[in-house]
């Protein structure tokens with residue numbers, strides 16, 4: 077059937093260059109541009125890690141904690157910053173990961189650390205998938221509530237299941253075999269530090285690649301406009317469930333690392349305040365920017381270590397104040413400040 | 428058997444009424460301003476501290492301390508709303524949640540600095556410190572007062588929201604804010620008033636309920652899940668919804684802990700998850 | 716007559732007591748260009764929402780390419796070639812114009828689950844996106860975030876996304892509304908150059924545009940089909956004139 081032809085006055089159009097010719101190479105809106113800030117932070121963090129390794133013997137233990145927090149922060153940033161799912165119960169996956177390796181070691185005598193990470197990831201992912209199906213059915217306040225309710229429930233279970241978890245006393249007597257049968261955990265924490273750094277590096281590489289992939293972009297699309305995402309043919313629910321599960325697995329790995337390097341698991345790994353802290357870390361660094369979350373984890377952990385050493389009672393005050401300032405005056409977090417700093421240093425960014 | 432049922436019912440009701448008094452304001456502000464105020468419990472704790480200071484340090488009678496708690500906390504709420512909360516209306520959920528957590532943390536530090544980390548107990552009037560007999564069982568008369576107070580506040584709110592001009596404006600704005608503004612409702616003022624009212628009632632709840640939810644600096648964090656549950660299950664912007672939700676949760680929780688103590692608080696989370704999955708907007712949500 | 720690619724059978728929708736779609740039987744064949752007109756609130760957008768699955772019908776069914784898709788979710792219908800634009804811009808406002816189109820292309824090429832980037836594929840997709848932007852005169856805006864664009868240009872992004880999905884059936888909800896009259900030419904040009912086997916249903920208040928393009932017009936009033944026919948038939952229809960077109964019609 078012929079299409080009706082219509083004569084219309086040719087309308088003056090904007091010049092159309094050769095397709096692709098003007099195609100820019102940056103990805104501004106997806107927060108993948110500003111690679112300057114990312115690079116600067118990466119170099120800074122890398123140097124920091126090297127310096128700590130070389131000169132900071134007494135900081136190795138703290139260093140492992142920082143690296144673990146960074147992994148946990150990445151897992152939450154994928155969910156909150158990229159996919160736009162707000163959770164106040166993510167400690168549940170961290171804690172379940174920690175308890176998985178802890179219980180495997182203490183109750184079953186499975187002490188292999190790398191297999192332990194896999195186990196923790198698998199258990200956390202299973203729990204993530206199971207609760208994710210339910211959590212993702214609601215949105216907004218309901219969703220926030222469900223994440224909190226599930227986390228509170230698991231906390232309560234861990235508290236009650238004394239024979240398995242040690243209850244409020246924690247899980248004592250955890251044994252961890254040498255990594256790959258070669259590197260034993262030493263009392264200075266060097267092995268632990270290197271081990272957590274290696275896992276961190278792997279997780280960072282994975283996360284960076286993933287956020288630059290079509291899959292990672294689709295998560296941002298869902299955050300930005302869910303209806304439109306459906307209208308371009310995305311099964312939004314499945315996509316969200318997949319990232320929820322993935323994020324749970326990463327949090328589980330972080331928790332497992334904490335259990336392995338401290339050889340102890342306490343109820344605090346499941347507590348609400350940990351869920352709150354990790355959300356704060358992501359916001360502090362800059363939600364939706366991987367290197368922001370990483371920077372936030374470092375700054376927060378060091379800040380907490382200093383402040384609670386000086387003045388443990390008022391740590392909460394400074395934390396609250398810092399958070400309020402960030403929310404009100406720097407909603408893009410520390411990485412937003414780095415962006416501005418770099419932009420000021422450069423004459424002008426090409427549009 | 429009957430004794431057990433009575434005990435569960437009585438203490439469940441008392442618990443429920445405290446939950447209701449503290450939470451109802453949260454639901455109204457969330458429904459009206461769409462602001463997720465996780466620091467709501469800190470206002471309740473502040474009310475508790477006002478009653479403690481008034482009755483213990485200033486030697487004021489309990490019946491003066493309660494209205495004082497309402498007024499002081501409502502004023503504090505109004506100030507906070509005017510200064511900061513206002514700037515976050517319409518901001519994304521994450522920022523609101525984070526900001527209110529920041530408030531909560533600062534409040535915890537402030538309470539610790541001022542009152543120390545230990546639990547504080549207001550002075551209860553002699554008339555309420557005895558026991559009363561109900562169906563052959565003795566109950567603390569203070570808890571009977573708590574139950575009565577919950578019902579009175581429900582009735583007062585019902586009158587205020589259902590029968591007054593200001594209540595009508597609040598209902599209109601919850602229903603359709605743009606429309607309310609278009610017909611000339613000053614929503615700025617309305618929001619401040621509502622926020623003050625909501626936090627004030629929470630302060631009252633903190634004071635009245637100190638016997639059930641003990642006043643410590645971390646009050647606002649420890650019971651946060653409970654308050655949010657009442658609101659989420661009851662439905663935002665409703666007055667009766669949270670009442671029924673609180674009844675449900677109070678009685679189920681007390682029954683669970685009384686009958687099957689080894690499961691502890693496990694019970695109510697199960698119930699809550701079930702309800703939210705069945706009705707995501709809550710039992711009586713005006714708005715989801 | 717070829718078999719219909721899109722069909723509705725007794726499609727019905729109530730919002731409370733309000734019937735916004737009343738037993739609508741509608742069909743559209745490949746290569747056809749049809750229009751849906753009606754006064755404000757007639758239920759035109761709702762009809763598109765029913766077709767695409769954004770709103771579930773009270774009763775009746777939607778048949779796409781011979782298959783009943785009434786129970787299928789939005790995305791499954793999109794995958795089968797049923798694509799729409801929105802009357803009110805529904806875009807990724809904080810992403811660039813190019814990224815808006817790239818997201819659609821990724822999904823169209825079934826890459827949405829791909830967890831690792833591929834530089835060569837990314838370059839190909841980007842070129843493809845800029846091809847489409849070029850057709851809409853959006854090339855200079857490609858690297859700008861959507862919210863920086865004037866509303867009229869944002870309307871064009873709506874169309875760009877739809878084109879990226881290579882539709883078999885294209886549902887356009889007032890594509891020219893909000894575009895300054897000096898620039899409707901771009902829309903017209905795009906409409907002219909649509910693939911010849913594409914089925915198009917356009918909702919439009921601009922009668923010049925409707926009568927210029929439409930091979931058939933369906934008039935919807937209060938959720939019911941008042942008339943259906945060629946532009947000439949519709950222009951001559953007394954009821955339509957009385958109820959809807961009023962006096963200012965020149966066809």
Ligand SMILES: Nc1ncnc2c1ncn2[C@@H]1O[C@H](COP(=O)(O)OP(=O)(O)OP(=O)(O)O)[C@@H](O)[C@H]1O
Nearest residue numbers: 730733735753754755756757758759760761762802
């Ligand atoms: N989700 C909804 N809930 C209740 N009523 C709705 C809903 N969506 C649309 N309506 C009502 O259905 C009727 C039809 O709306 P619709 O948007 O389909 O009209 P339309 O023909 O597209 O009008 P316009 O030309 O203004 O775009 C209107 O009265 C509208 O208020």
Ligand SMILES: [Mg+2]
Nearest residue numbers: 759760761802
């Ligand atoms: Mg419409």
